Amino acid sequence: MELSINAGIPVLGNGLGYERAKEVKEFDETKAGVKGLVDSGVAKVPRFLIHPPESLPSSSPATMQYFKVPVIDLRGFESCPRTEIVDEIREASETWGFFQIVNHGVPATIIENMLEVVRRFHEQPNEEKMEWYSRDYKQRVRYYCNGDLLVSKAANWRDSIVFDFQDGPLKPEAFPPVCRESVKEYMKNIIELSKGLSELLSEALGLRSDYLARIECMKSESLVCHYYPVCPEPHLTLGTTKHSDPSCLTLLLQDSIGGLQVLHQNHWVDVPPVQGALVANIGDFMQLITNDKFRSVEHRVLAGRAGPRVSLACFFYPSPTHKFKPYGPIKEFLSDKDPPVYRETHISEYLAHYRSKGLDGHSALPHFKL
DSSP states (O other): OOEEEETTEEEEOSOSOOOHHHHHHHHHHTTOHHHHHHHTTOOSOOGGGOOOGGGSOOSOOGGGGGOOOOEEEOTTTTSSOOHHHHHHHHHHHHHTSEEEEESOSOOHHHHHHHHHHHHHHHHSOHHHHGGGBOOOTTSSEEEESOTTTTTOSSOOSOEEEEEEOTTSOOOGGGSOGGGHHHHHHHHHHHHHHHHHHHHHHHHHTTSOTTHHHHTTTTOEEEEEEEEEOOOSOTTSOEEEEEEOOSSSEEEEEEOSSOOEEEEETTEEEEOOOOTTOEEEEEOHHHHHHTTTSSOOOOEEEEOOSSOOEEEEEEEEESOGGGTTOOBOOOGGGOOSSSOOSBOOBOHHHHHHHHHHHOSOSSOSGGGGBO
16 A cells, blocks of 8 residues: 655555555544645545445435425523424424524624634644544543544544533633633533523423423533534545434534535435524434434535534533433333333443444434334
8 A cells, every 4th residue: 555644644645455444543643633634735535534425415416405404593582481482492303303593692702703713723733732632532622533533434524622521610721722711601601501492392392391401411511623624525525424413412503614414304404504593403312311202313514625614513411420320211201102212221321332333324322222
């Protein structure tokens, strides 16, 4: 196999041999990510980032135009009555598993600033960000390229930095200086919003408004900030493979570039950027405890040429004190006609299984079915 090194980044040659494990290891050791490949001037996508044709988007997007992801206006959601908002969330959670929310209360200045600092972190010189590079899940702030890089069959065209709040607040020195204050301010607002959404989702399930709060299924957070560089051959790779989220709920902030798609009625539908909006999607753990009433749906991100894309996904999980608490389908949804679909599990077991399989294009939920 021919393998050249350009600016410290391994670049595929045209040799017939292909040692994936070796190539991935060499790439990972640069700690430069996909952004490093772009900075080195690559004109071809390395083989370990090339996806099989059946995983890639078709050339015709004609089917997508018939569907539109719901956009829900949360204005006044903190007051009662809010029947219309609850009904819209119920319908979206049952049929789409995805919806965009506007007038959610997170200030536009905080949203714009957060997108800017994430972009700034990923676009700084590699020597300034590589000290944060790690694959250790126990490291609560870490920068990496593809969490499943070492187990995936095809890697994704993206780099990420994660801020893990699942075990409580982070010390100031744990943050990269470029985004310390912005992340703290953003998370304060997102957590406040999640409390209101917890009530709305509870009511949409036909339960008391404090139900999800009482079982603490949305009590801890992990913020993952993705960067998708411009791709020289976007038809050969993906920004993010088809997957569903392991969380109870995910709140996503995306910039204006686009590329996010959701699988709806066997069609890939664009989730177009809406100024100031947040994208909410139901996660696997919510589908499990609601016994399939709310749906965790598969989604993906396309690679593109339009410009580098930035997105921030905040995942909500059960309380840190409930890491090993068994969760199963909520008893209110069970009957002789509706038996439990899933066995009881805890979030630590679910995440361990999810990580072990990587983003392989298949849901982790079937593993927990009875």
